[in-house]
Amino acid sequence: MDLVSKIKFWLKKKKKVFLIEHPEDLNLVKKSIKQEKFLGIDTEFDWRNTYFPRLSLLQISTSERIFLIDYLKCNDLYFLKDILEDMNKLIIFHSSRSDTTILNTNLNIKVKKVFDIQIAEKNINGGKIRNYGSIVNNYFSIKLNKSETNSDWLRRPLNSKQLRYAADDVSFLIDIYKKQIKKLKKLKLLEKTFKESTTEANLGNQELFVSRLNKIKKLSNLEKEIFLWREKLAIKKNIPPSFIFFDKSLKEISKITRRKKIEKSSFYEVFKKKSYVEIFMEDMNI
Numbered sequence: 699m700d701l702v703s704k705i706k707f708w709l710k711k712k713k714k715v716f717l718i719e720h721p722e723d724l725n726l727v728k729k730s731i732k733q734e735k736f737l738g739i740d741t742e743f744d745w746r747n748t749y750f751p752r753l754s755l756l757q758i759s760t761s762e763r764i765f766l767i768d769y770l771k772c773n774d775l776y777f778l779k780d781i782l783e784d785m786n787k788l789i790i791f792h793s794s795r796s797d798t799t800i801l802n803t804n805l806n807i808k809v810k811k812v813f814d815i816q817i818a819e820k821n822i823n824g825g826k827i828r829n830y831g832s833i834v835n836n837y838f839s840i841k842l843n844k845s846e847t848n849s850d851w852l853r854r855p856l857n858s859k860q861l862r863y864a865a866d867d868v869s870f871l872i873d874i875y876k877k878q879i880k881k882l883k884k885l886k887l888l889e890k891t892f893k894e895s896t897t898e899a900n901l902g903n904q905e906l907f908v909s910r911l912n913k914i915k916k917l918s919n920l921e922k923e924i925f926l927w928r929e930k931l932a933i934k935k936n937i938p939p940s941f942i943f944f945d946k947s948l949k950e951i952s953k954i955t956r957r958k959k960i961e962k963s964s965f966y967e968v969f970k971k972k973s974y975v976e977i978f979m980e981d982m983n984i
Contacts, residue, residue: 715764716765724767735787737781737872738760738791738868738871739759740791740797741753741757741801742755743755744850748938749906749935750804750933751799752852756769756775761872764865766864770854788813789812790815790875792814792830793830802904812892813875815874815875816829817898819836821882821887822882834874837873838870842863846864849863911925917948918952920952
């Protein structure tokens with residue numbers, strides 16, 4: 699019995715949309731995307747209370763179909779690694795870093811051949827960064843409903859507005875790419891766009907602590923040690939590092955640590971969480 703749910707609405711681009719909620723239906727996805735040269739990818743996720751982002755929905759578009767894969771119900775997506783890492787396929791994103799981060803942390807997929815339509819549009823328009831809805835409207839004169847941007851993507855069942863929003867987010871990617879490359883070739887910016895897209899995607903392919911560490915300027919060796927201690931604890935507990943202490947507290951904690959004569963009350967002022975204070979003192983042998 700075919701359990702695939704064909705969503706009962708048509709998008710402006712007239713692509714068939716399929717909601718994949720049963721593992722046995724993943725074969726349809728595999729067969730449909732395996733031979734495709736271009737794939738559009740987007741993700742819906744929650745990243746408020748955990749160290750690692752929690753993937754909720756994976757959207758994949760081809761020239762004719764859109765698949766909305768419910769990751770909470772279908773999380774055995776091993777087959778996607780070979781497909782999305784295939785250098786013979788071009789994976790098209792809007793703002794690729796966030797989506798490659800999700801693919802990397804949840805599925806151990808490191809997409810390599812990437813085209814980012816946001817970067818392309820920035821190069822075409824002399825540096826102006828545009829959101830997805832603006833780019834779609836620019837090329838197709840279609841205004842997308844973005845009211846579900848901050849929706850609760852972990853709640854089930856997903857409602858029709860969420861599903862339409864998710865499908866819209868990948869529906870236009872391939873068509874926008876085809877329009878953009880013509881402009882980029884005329885401007886002689888195609889190679890630059892591919893390089894910048896790869897750079898952006900690779901930022902999502904690296905470990906999360908690397909990106910966080912690179913954002914903080916001029917850290918001492920001790921501050922780096924404290925930073926990495928916090929990251930390890932955050933990973934272990936799967937909580938945001940800021941739940942332990944904020945980056946701005948690194949220098950103050952470092953100064954207290956150097957003095958060796960540590961009063962617990964001093965740490966309380968910095969951390970505001972007794973349990974982490976005690977763990978830190980024990981781990982750092984102070």
